[in-house]
Amino acid sequence: MVKDLFESLLKARPIFKNKEVMRPAYIPDILPHRDTEIRHLAAILVAALRGETPSNVLIYGKTGTGKTAVVKYVGKELENKGVELGKPTRHIYLNCEIVDTQYRVLQNIANHFITEWSDRVPFTGWPTDEVYAKLKQMMDSEGGVTVITLDEIDKLKGDEVLYNLTRINSDLKRAKVSVLGISNDLKFTEFLDPRVKSSLGEENMIFPPYDADQLRDILNQRAKMAFREDVTDEGVIARCAALAAQEHGDARRALDLLRVAAEIAERDKAKEITEKHVKLAQNKIELDRVTEVTSSLPMQSKLVLFSIIVGEDLSRAAGQKMGLTTGEVFDIYKELCKKTGADVLTQRRIADLISELDMLGIITARVISKGRYGRTREIQMSAQPDKIREVLGNDELLSAIRDFRPRIQSRLGGSF
DNA sequence: CTTCCACAGGAAGGTCTGGCGG
């Protein structure tokens, strides 16, 4: 009976007392092991409170090293202090993975200054310089200092925005702007316009990865807030910390592991989180990632991915252990298109789709040379082909060819 | 040593969609 079902669930002591603090977006009041970075950033931005323009800053660091957390934290403190001192100071945070073009960046910033819905800059439609002009006008009528944070700045398409934003001060009469870029790619400035490069990198900060001990402190801090007492022990925390430390000291990863482990434990009605739960969590996270990425792939990419799976089965059957080449994948892809009635794209395009799949970490494709027999990519599934096959099978178009095996095998037969 | 394969991957341009003001 349903009633009993819920009763038993209620009776089990939950692991969590506050789940919110384990979520990636949560920013705690204290950021362990980031004092130096916080102070450094504050020392740069304090100029805003004196009504001056702070230097532009570039922050580097791998994922999960606290860049975003530190910037948001300092940004908020800055705004608070600004209010206190009567110095209008504003911090605008944009993530360039979502807001990734010149137009959208300007549009987003402009809309921070606009309160009336009807005056907002539309998603699209205006010429870019008009948005830019509007932005300058809005900024000048408001005055004050604005710090614009561009997170994942390396995802931005083109450096025109950066050029414009770093130069905007000379067009402003009352307002002042400084730009704070966050990147996890150290070499990001390499391809920038030298003028942008120098003005953006007036100050540089590098966030080192956390080591296992520091991750442990972070996890302990959150665990204290998130869990009831006596549901974790040092062993579990240390395990999560160690696993994440292996992966370039990613705190987000560590927190994810611990959170998912706790969720599994709770569902298990376990009294406490054990290392077994951590292990399960590790698998679940990877599986979820693959499933999520695969199912949200566009149609053509799914076809390409399916081609790679089919190709791998085929070459395994032929007793070959090498990866597939771009040409082989393309051959299979063409056959699959015929079966499904999908449009056949060019090989050039397919090569790009293969690169995209590689970047998503769902396949590995590295460029190799086979000497006389050309230069190509060696393509392999990186994990979970069965799971991916299953996910792809859920797709309407692909379900028709779920168990497809090509009739003739052109190149895989034995030419190399 | 040179040749030459089977692509990699850059550049430029085309087509389509969705949203805008007028």
Place this chain on the structure above:
DNA sequence: CCGCCAGACCTTCCTGTGGAAG
């Protein structure tokens, strides 16, 4: 409705290239 805009998605055409074979 139109003309215009940005952006996603593709194509066409292209030059460049690591290294086994000759």
